Amino acid sequence: MEDFEKTTEQDSLYNNLEQMEVSECLQAINQEDQKVAIAVKKVIPQIEALLKAAVKQLKLGGRLFYIGAGTSGRLGILDASECPPTFGVPAELVTGIIAGGDQAIRKAVEKAEDNQQQAWKDLTTHQISEKDVVIGIAASGTTPYVVGGIKDAKKHGIITGCITCNLNSPLANAAQFPIEVNVGPEFVTGSSRMKAGTAQKMILNMISTTAMVQLGKVKGNKMVDMQLSNEKLNKRAIEMLVNLKNVDAQEAKNLLQKHGSVRKALENE
Incomplete structure (x- = not known):
C-alpha cells in the first residue's frame, strides 16, 4: 500500500x-x-x-x-x-x-x-x-x-x-x-x-x-428546522419569524412556543 x-x-x-x-x-x-x-x-x-x-x-x-x-x-x-x-x-x-x-x-x-x-x-x-x-x-x-x-x-x-x-x-x-x-x-x-x-x-x-x-432542510437561506436547544437559537428563530412573517417579536415568540419550530410556525399560520 x-x-x-x-x-x-x-x-x-x-x-x-x-x-x-x-x-x-x-x-x-x-x-x-x-x-x-x-x-x-x-x-x-x-x-x-x-x-x-x-x-x-x-x-x-x-x-x-x-x-x-x-x-x-x-x-x-x-x-x-x-x-x-x-x-x-x-x-x-x-x-x-x-x-x-x-x-x-x-x-x-x-x-x-x-x-x-x-x-x-x-x-x-x-x-x-x-x-x-x-x-x-x-x-x-x-x-x-x-x-x-x-x-x-x-x-x-x-x-x-x-x-x-x-x-x-x-x-x-x-x-x-x-x-x-x-x-x-x-x-x-x-x-x-x-x-x-x-x-x-x-x-x-x-x-x-x-x-x-x-433534502429540503433549508428555506431560502434559513435553518428553519434547527433544534431550539439554547437561548441563542431561540432568539435566531424569533428573528426569522419576524422577518419571514412580518410580525413583531412577541407574536413570533408565541408562534414558536405553539409550534416548536420555525418551519411549523411558517406552515401552520
Missing part, C-alpha cells in the same frame, strides 16, 4: 521552525492555509459526483456514514454530530465512526487504525444496507481501517466515496467516488491535522450542507 508518493509526507517548504518569531510562524501557517481553498475548488467535480449519488440514496431512505481514524475520524464525527441541531434531522441520518470507538475521539487508541476488518464490524452494528452510503476519510489514503471498510462496503453493494489528500492512493482506488484533494506538504512535515485536516473539514461542510439543502 506504500508504492506511491505521499504528498502529505513531503518535506515542509519551511525549515528551522524553532528559530522563527511568533509572527513569522503565524504568517507562514496562514500562507499555507490560503492554498487549501484553491485545492478544494479544483475537486468540486469529484465532490459533486459523490454528492449526487449520496443524495439519491438519502432520498430513498438511506443514511450516510463517515469512517476514519485519528483527525479524519474526529472530523467525520464532528460533521455528523452537527447535522441534527442544524437541520433537525434524526441523529442516525449521518453517522461518524472512528477507529477505536468513542474513546478515540479524545485520546488516540494504539493500533486501532491498523485493523482492516474492524470498520465493517463497526458498520454492521448500525444494520448498514445497500440503501446507505459510506465515505472513508483518510489524509494518507492508506489507513487500513478505512481502506478495509470501503472495500468491504463495496463488496456488499454499498455506494462508497472517500476524501484523501494523496493522489492515486489505495483508498481512492478502492472507492467508487474518490475525492483527492492535493494541498501540498504541511507546515510541520507530515502533520496532516493541518492543511489536510482543513481541506477535509471544508469538503465535509460542502457535502453535509448541500445534501441537507437538497
Whole structure:
C-alpha cells in the first residue's frame, strides 16, 4: 500500500521552525492555509459526483456514514454530530465512526487504525444496507481501517466515496467516488491535522450542507428546522419569524412556543 508518493509526507517548504518569531510562524501557517481553498475548488467535480449519488440514496431512505481514524475520524464525527441541531434531522441520518470507538475521539487508541476488518464490524452494528452510503476519510489514503471498510462496503453493494489528500492512493482506488484533494506538504512535515485536516473539514461542510439543502432542510437561506436547544437559537428563530412573517417579536415568540419550530410556525399560520 506504500508504492506511491505521499504528498502529505513531503518535506515542509519551511525549515528551522524553532528559530522563527511568533509572527513569522503565524504568517507562514496562514500562507499555507490560503492554498487549501484553491485545492478544494479544483475537486468540486469529484465532490459533486459523490454528492449526487449520496443524495439519491438519502432520498430513498438511506443514511450516510463517515469512517476514519485519528483527525479524519474526529472530523467525520464532528460533521455528523452537527447535522441534527442544524437541520433537525434524526441523529442516525449521518453517522461518524472512528477507529477505536468513542474513546478515540479524545485520546488516540494504539493500533486501532491498523485493523482492516474492524470498520465493517463497526458498520454492521448500525444494520448498514445497500440503501446507505459510506465515505472513508483518510489524509494518507492508506489507513487500513478505512481502506478495509470501503472495500468491504463495496463488496456488499454499498455506494462508497472517500476524501484523501494523496493522489492515486489505495483508498481512492478502492472507492467508487474518490475525492483527492492535493494541498501540498504541511507546515510541520507530515502533520496532516493541518492543511489536510482543513481541506477535509471544508469538503465535509460542502457535502453535509448541500445534501441537507437538497433534502429540503433549508428555506431560502434559513435553518428553519434547527433544534431550539439554547437561548441563542431561540432568539435566531424569533428573528426569522419576524422577518419571514412580518410580525413583531412577541407574536413570533408565541408562534414558536405553539409550534416548536420555525418551519411549523411558517406552515401552520
